[in-house]
Amino acid sequence: MFSYKKTIVIILLALTTSSKAQLKAFPEAEGFGAFATGGRNGTVIKVTNLNDSGPGSLQAAINTAGSRIVVFDVSGIIDGDIHIPHGDLTIAGQTAPGAGITITGHMYTSYDEGISNIIMRHIRVRPHDPDNEWPSSQHDAIQFSDANHFIFDHIDASHGADETIDLWNGASHVTIQWSHLSFPIYDTNNGWTHNKGVINHRPCLDDNSCNGNSRTGGYISILNNIFTHSRNRTPALSVGPAEVKNNLTYNGREGFVHHNVSAGQFNILGNAYIDGPSASLSPFWFDPENNNPPVPTEYWLQDNYVQDPGSYVGVVENPWNDAPFMNEYTFVCCGIVSSQFNQSGLFDYTVHNDYQASGTSPSTALEAKLTPTIGAYPHDVVAKQSLLELTQRNGSWRNFRPSDLMSGLTPTNPPLDSDGDGMPNAWENSRGLNPNNGNDHNTIMPSGYTAIEDFINGLASTMGNDVIFTNGFE
Template sequence: MLRIFIVAFLFAGITFKAGAQQLAFPGAQGFGRFATGGRGGTVVHVVNLNDSGPGSFRDAVSQPGRTIVFDVSGVIRISDKVLVAPRITIAGQTAPGSGITIYGNGVSFSDSTIVRYIRFRGSINMSKGTCTVIADHLRDIIFDHVSITWGRWDNLHIKQSKNVTLQYCLIAEGIDPQRFGALLEVPVDVTIYRSLFTGNQSRNPKAKARIEFINNVIYNWGKSGFVGGHSSADHFQDLAGNYFIAGPSSTPDFLSMFTATDHVYHKGNYADLNKDGKLNGRMVTDADFRKEKATLLAEPTLLAKSKTPVIPAAEACKIVLKEAGAAMVRDAVDQRIVGYYKSMGKRGQIFKTEADAGGQPEIKAKFSAPKDTDHDGIPDRWEVRHKLNANDSTDGNVISDSGYTHLENYINSLIK
């Protein structure tokens, strides 16, 4: 029987370098970039694709202060929502083969969490109000290269949270009854960066928020693209270097439902509405936002504070095409979705159910984790190469010269 290997580390004597805050990982951007995840805690190996029980993903994320590594790849079919405890790192990049897909219901997150290279997919079998990913009432979380699809209300829901980043993510194909992308209900200090919203009827996202929206692509929206807060409360939205690209399902309404309480700073955004298969859009203007009744700002609310870099929108399109979602190894679903975007207006559809979209394909499970004698999450060969002890379960938690633990150095090294 496969067993779960949990390695408890000793906290005594561990000191973090003084000075600037440590990034969640090299390349982390935005307001969630300092999330600590499971740094300094325990390591849990996911060793099967079961919905629950020893060795499962659900069990692994059930306790705080953990780094989750995967000894298996494939589809984990969940019947009920998974609740992720605080201070968790989910290192999806450690999964062999085609990576990990969590399919069938929602996943709810907590404070101080790092989530990388994993796919979360809902299902028409969920209750109709269910979102695929929920990040409500928390502080400090970063999603990096994460695919979020097939939510029944919204794919993504963020409510009253602070210091949130989504970078290089794929938020796509919301299904019945709403088929919406993301609802941001009054979170503050939210960064959405170099991500792809596609195949959603609306809410790409709906930004009742203090948010910076930087170098993203919104493709093949249905009724509307980026939606303002549209409420009596004040909201602040910085939009810079984004590209709105209409697809077969799209109306001309790439912006929608702003009011005077939406305080918008915008710069370098483009809209391509001709559906001709080429990237040849025009600059988004003040008039586009004034038509929607937004209040325009001469200076950004958040950009100077977060220092998130902004590149030209056309350049961002190329990066998003290459990197959005769990892109180390894209599965057939993500390849299809990104293929629609690659058509630049010619292909794409808004689906009612995941079955209409082709469903969740079977992926042959792969159990080929490298040998890890002390079960500290670091393969023996990496430990030997870096002068660690493959029989010492505590050395992975030692802080290295980089400011990360040796375990973090290993899981970060997997990103090419």
């Protein structure tokens, strides 16, 4: 069997060595996208209205050339698509006062543009139903199909009619963490039944077939997320190295899948798969579409908990060595064999947190950690309904459309910021900065981050449950 192990070890050693002197995107960042710099050392741009374009809008801020950190003086709903034309961008949704930011359109980068270096935190993306411009085959909530070096943290995304998040066209060096992917559209009357989670693929598997194409795929980290009511692809990753750790999937059919020609190494660790009412559960489905086995993939599975009453309840290590699991589920096809599965680390780019607690099932412990902290804050009615149905073990695949996305959310006024640099006067005064000097946002602070980063990072770390859990039980 072909092995990538030696190559990946060399790559990861190089990454580790080169990153020692680097700052993470923010202190809690993990995984392959952790060292995105976003708009660091650039300008600060304020969003001052909820228009979908024009002066003061989010789109205008994103359209601005160069490194930029986008903060919000407003909160509420932006009704329209948001296109990201170039990278070196931080979108700090945690700064939106009171009600957070919901985009009732698509968040996307264009195909074949290779947009790079983005940090996005605490944003909700909930597009309208498919139409002629965005048919159901392309109706992803977030499309970063061939972007690279980016991290999504505390994102709430829903209502995709294809995938909720599309990374298909070779997106690489990506982290999706502490996010909440719920209610992909399922509407049999309109034929919108492709209700799925996350997909990543590489359009070519080797340098000869890539013809100079830099879209590599792989280097994907899916960490500490909740998926609800997604038929499958929670996630679908076909190119490694990729890691799927400490995620919880409820009411899906298939959890981890490939769904494309596949190669590389995959860590699938500490996840929970909980059966729901809409379909029979199959936690893993290794289904590469390669035409010429042996398939060049390797897997490390450990501490994955399956809660499927009547079929299987327990922790799955190596499924090939688990007779009760093998008796209940078909989990491989297309040339995958038992020798591709290991019980030792292929690579370990992110620390494995298994959330074990004495006397507590892995599923209960993971659920207790994730539900208070995942997604964009404050939670809106969609997020609350998703988490309620997870907790109560009910609900269904459907096109869940609340009549009022702002129900229970109250926009407030932003804090006083005399110099307009994105940092409130009180915060600047407490840090020895000058609230009347609009040029001190890039001052390097004791943390190593710039002043504006220190402010937005600290703000994010106190949202939700007041603790961002990154190392298991504290």
